Amino acid sequence: MRRTLPSLSVALLSTVLLAACGGGGGEDTANLTPQQGGTLVYATGDDEPACLDPQTRGNVPQALLGSQFLESLFYQDEKGEIQPWLASAWKVSEDGKAWTVDVRQDVKFSDGTPLNAEAVKVNIDRVLNPDTQSTTGRLALSKVDKVEVTGEYTAVIHLLQPDGALLESLSQVWLPIESPTALKRSNEENCLSPVGTGPFKIESWTKQDNVTLARNDSYSTPPPGASHTGPAYLDKIVWRFVPDGTTRFAALQSGQVNVVDVLEPQNAVAAKNIPTLGTLIASRPGEPVEIKLNTGRAPFDDAKVREAFFSAVDVAGALKSVYLGTVEQAKSPLSSATRYRADTVKQAYDPDAANQLLDEAGWTAKDADGIRSKDGKALTVVLPYAATIPLEPGFYEQVQATAKKVGFDVKLQPLETAKWWVANNDWEYDALPIYYTKNSADVLRITSLSSANTATTVGGYHSGNTALKSPELDALLEKAGESTDDTERADLYKQAQELLSNGYYVLPVYDQQTRLGYETKVKGLRLLPSLSMPTFYDAWIND
Amino acid sequence: MGRIVARVLGAVFVLWAVVTLAFFGAYAIPGDPAEAVVGGAGSRSTPEQLAQISAQYGFDRPLWVQYLDTLGDLLHGDLGTSYSLKTPVATLIGQTVGGTLVLAAASLAVAWAVAIIVALGSTRDSRLGTALGSLLEVTSVAVPHFWLGSVLILLFSVGLGWLPPISTPGPSGLVLPVLSLALPLAGFLGQVMRESFIAALDAPFTLSARARGETETRVRLVHALRHAALPAISLSGWAFGSLISGAVVVETLFSRPGLGRTLLAGVLAGDIPVIVGVVLVIAAVYVLVTFATEAADRIADPRLKAAARPTEAAAW
Numbered sequence: 134m135r136r137t138l139p140s141l142s143v144a145l146l147s148t149v150l151l152a153a154c155g156g157g158g159g160e161d162t163a164n165l166t167p168q169q170g171g172t173l174v175y176a177t178g179d180d181e182p183a184c185l186d187p188q189t190r191g192n193v194p195q196a197l198l199g200s201q202f203l204e205s206l207f208y209q210d211e212k213g214e215i216q217p218w219l220a221s222a223w224k225v226s227e228d229g230k231a232w233t234v235d236v237r238q239d240v241k242f243s244d245g246t247p248l249n250a251e252a253v254k255v256n257i258d259r260v261l262n263p264d265t266q267s268t269t270g271r272l273a274l275s276k277v278d279k280v281e282v283t284g285e286y287t288a289v290i291h292l293l294q295p296d297g298a299l300l301e302s303l304s305q306v307w308l309p310i311e312s313p314t315a316l317k318r319s320n321e322e323n324c325l326s327p328v329g330t331g332p333f334k335i336e337s338w339t340k341q342d343n344v345t346l347a348r349n350d351s352y353s354t355p356p357p358g359a360s361h362t363g364p365a366y367l368d369k370i371v372w373r374f375v376p377d378g379t380t381r382f383a384a385l386q387s388g389q390v391n392v393v394d395v396l397e398p399q400n401a402v403a404a405k406n407i408p409t410l411g412t413l414i415a416s417r418p419g420e421p422v423e424i425k426l427n428t429g430r431a432p433f434d435d436a437k438v439r440e441a442f443f444s445a446v447d448v449a450g451a452l453k454s455v456y457l458g459t460v461e462q463a464k465s466p467l468s469s470a471t472r473y474r475a476d477t478v479k480q481a482y483d484p485d486a487a488n489q490l491l492d493e494a495g496w497t498a499k500d501a502d503g504i505r506s507k508d509g510k511a512l513t514v515v516l517p518y519a520a521t522i523p524l525e526p527g528f529y530e531q532v533q534a535t536a537k538k539v540g541f542d543v544k545l546q547p548l549e550t551a552k553w554w555v556a557n558n559d560w561e562y563d564a565l566p567i568y569y570t571k572n573s574a575d576v577l578r579i580t581s582l583s584s585a586n587t588a589t590t591v592g593g594y595h596s597g598n599t600a601l602k603s604p605e606l607d608a609l610l611e612k613a614g615e616s617t618d619d620t621e622r623a624d625l626y627k628q629a630q631e632l633l634s635n636g637y638y639v640l641p642v643y644d645q646q647t648r649l650g651y652e653t654k655v656k657g658l659r660l661l662p663s664l665s666m667p668t669f670y671d672a673w674i675n676d
Numbered sequence: 677m678g679r680i681v682a683r684v685l686g687a688v689f690v691l692w693a694v695v696t697l698a699f700f701g702a703y704a705i706p707g708d709p710a711e712a713v714v715g716g717a718g719s720r721s722t723p724e725q726l727a728q729i730s731a732q733y734g735f736d737r738p739l740w741v742q743y744l745d746t747l748g749d750l751l752h753g754d755l756g757t758s759y760s761l762k763t764p765v766a767t768l769i770g771q772t773v774g775g776t777l778v779l780a781a782a783s784l785a786v787a788w789a790v791a792i793i794v795a796l797g798s799t800r801d802s803r804l805g806t807a808l809g810s811l812l813e814v815t816s817v818a819v820p821h822f823w824l825g826s827v828l829i830l831l832f833s834v835g836l837g838w839l840p841p842i843s844t845p846g847p848s849g850l851v852l853p854v855l856s857l858a859l860p861l862a863g864f865l866g867q868v869m870r871e872s873f874i875a876a877l878d879a880p881f882t883l884s885a886r887a888r889g890e891t892e893t894r895v896r897l898v899h900a901l902r903h904a905a906l907p908a909i910s911l912s913g914w915a916f917g918s919l920i921s922g923a924v925v926v927e928t929l930f931s932r933p934g935l936g937r938t939l940l941a942g943v944l945a946g947d948i949p950v951i952v953g954v955v956l957v958i959a960a961v962y963v964l965v966t967f968a969t970e971a972a973d974r975i976a977d978p979r980l981k982a983a984a985r986p987t988e989a990a991a992w
Contacts, residue, residue, distance in 0.1 A: 176842065176931075183760040183945070263728055266713070321762045340761075340771060341933035341941075375842055375931040379826050383841035387833045390842070550944060554711065594726070 165656065167361070167673040170368050173655065175669075176375040176384055178395030184324035185335065185344065188260050191269025191307040193570060197394065198372055200666040201346055202243070203309035203329035206234060206253065207300050208356045209572055209663040213472025215300045216357045219248060219310055219330065229295030229617060236286050242312035243334040243349045250288040254280040255313040257290070265320065272579060272596075273302035273571070295615035297622055298575035301472075304663045305572055330354050332365040332670040346370040359671055360657065366673035382650065385410065391655050391674065394667070396648040398456045398525075404650050411653050414459065416470040416644035417665045419571040420580060421463040422523055424516075424532075424564050424640040429586075429600030432496070432512055433563055439637035441490035442514070442564075445539045447482040451531035452643060463641035466577065466633045470644065470665060473574040473626035477634035478641055487539040496540065505540030516564045517546040519553035523645060524566050558594055565598050568645045572663045574626045578610045581633065599638040606632050687963045691956065695750060698955040699743055702948040709735050712759040712946040733759070746952065755956070756949035758942075765953035768938055773957060776927070776935040780919040782850060783857035784912065790862035795869040795904065796896055809870065816863030821922050825856035825929045843932035853930045857922050861915055865908045873904035906977055913969040917962045 179194040187195040187203070208218040217223075222235040240248040257280045260270045276296040281289045290299070302308060315328035326335045332355075333346040352364045373390065375381045382400040384390045386407070396404070396412060404410040426433040426442065433439050449462050467474040491497075496505040496512050505512040514536070518529055526547065533543040543564075548556060556562055569576050579585065583604070585597030606629060613625035633639055647665040651658055657671035703709075710729040730736045734745075749756055755765035794809050832852060833841040843849040876882060877900050885895050924936035935954055942950030 181941075184762070266729075324762065339933070340768070341937050342931075373842060373931065377929045377931065380829060380841050380929055380931060383829045383834045387837055387841060389833075389840050549705070552705070 171674045172369040174390040176390040176393045181374040186327035202331035207304035209304040230292045232290040246312045246314040250282045253288045270307040298573040301573035344372040392651040396650040413649040415665045418471040420569040421468040421644045422568045425598040437494040441487040444483040444487035445536045447535040455527040460643040468644040475627045477630040504542045514543045514563045517556040694959040702951040755953040760945040786858035787861035791865035813863040813866040843930040876900040876903035913966040916965045
């Protein structure tokens, strides 16, 4: 949606105007005393959630907003390690199938309901209940059997099979602990004003305009890494929905808003030259924005052709020209913010190598345009894309142009989101741009198991996109998913990433990012490391 | 009396046709409506979830049954409930229709004012003036709302800091969206008006008015303008419709709540009740405005009162 109204001329015009403003950058490093009060206005370019409760569905817009008023049992730090948050202690049974979790005894939800083990059970049961319509959260808890309350503040999570990623899953904002009192309401009502333990609470939601959050004065659960205790500094946050990137950045420049997200590349460059503005750009964990190759049909059923495609496209060059040096090429099937990530992908633009590989693979005939063919079939690559995937049309065009030089005919198909999903579900593609946000290497199990390719639904959704069926990879991922041993997991995931990279199944492009622009008078802005979502708990405005 | 009945029947037919087109058009968008219920970009559903939703919402029934169902609900005044927002469509429309009507009405008023000033002011004996006026009109017609809006934001929000780029509830928040919609329309109305204005200035009644010694201003404002405005008034019904469709772009750009954004969100989410409901309301507004412009035509042109023209009955 945010890219449905592109206007190159305006983008260029704004860049020129901004460049003309000039000025030097420079971060404020002074040690200032935080000021109490004030209202922060945040303009998001992500979609307006249809439901504010991330237990229902489970997408990035919900996670962005939910991080302000909801909290999880666990906190995942910058190193990917698990720390206590609403949980105070935990231990796993010998067989890895029972996790005993103690929750803090002094915590109240913002509606006054006390936190206890029963609340944990109510929340997990609710996510698993199909009526809740949880997607991301439910997939993450697919190994959970049931929750047993064994004491006022102690719950045991029983699993169907060991799950090394359980605590990581439970540190995502898609699996928050919400007030059981509030959850007694209908799903529709809960969607309007979910209640958590976070530093803010929902005050009102004016559709298509804003969600207003007010400080939770009884707040007592700052996450590890926070720089103060007690309630937040800000009185209120006005969370505005501003789909157009030019408008968002204009609003930031003119002081109408204090912080924007989905900061567009040219605006990120422009912000560097405006002393009153700063940028905060960070990778999100999971699978990066990547192009998955469909091995289920020609031409990518041939490993040589896949390898040739890797060498035929100038990913680095396209990124540089489209993103103006604001993003780096990804080198792994896992984003750089994901624990156990290994740099296993070696991709470099090498047309000579690509030509040689295609010759070897038998794609030797060429037509007048230089497009190769074999047995009368042209070397065509169907690539459907949609605005949902954060890649600019200019990027695809450059992929198309460089691949053409060695004889690939890349057919770009710009589609609406719904149509793109159909192409995806029906395997009507050779190369598919996609990403998956999850704070665990276990994301590979969701996207790359053999079974991920065969799932059929009413709409035909399958979480796998390469059609790869490798018993070897399945074994690695299942074993890694069940392991709770750090060294073993690291090793198994490294092998899995190597297997994926050596087979040329997935071409990583760049890490999916949180891209914030902010007025430098906003201090204490921080990202929660689990999913790189911003938190305004420590934030204050230096007037 | 018979004329009015024919009009009302015609209006009902139009609304039915619009609902039918919107319904089947919405279903022609590929995708599973069940995905719209859980869906949205970034949400991923399991097979059981989708099957359960299909059964719950009746998506597994034949399309014509679902169509008749929708039609029956509409006849009872029930616009249904949004798949993605789980809110009654009537509530959604109620929350946003005001903003769009204010935007469209203000834009129409401003477009008229600008068109009259430019057309009247520049249609002089001076060729240069006329040429300049025409040039302005042609240029503004050719400018897309989105581009014009972006330029206005860069100029008045970033450059001069006078007006907010994100539309606010007060009058200052309305200025840029209204200008983005009104200026292209003003150019269009101005072009239409200028032609008949020139014809009116050459007409015998103008000559006799001048012969009576009336001032040039009075000749222009009282006699010629009335004639010049006629085609533009007739076109205002159409113009209002075009303003509402332009609102989709302008409301998105200025992040202003409204019917256009509701419709866009509905289309993107594959939310069929929202698409059908909003399209129906827009069609109803359009029908009402057409009635109103016809009435205005009659007031501005007394000749129409004398001779009712039955051929016009199905004109829209």
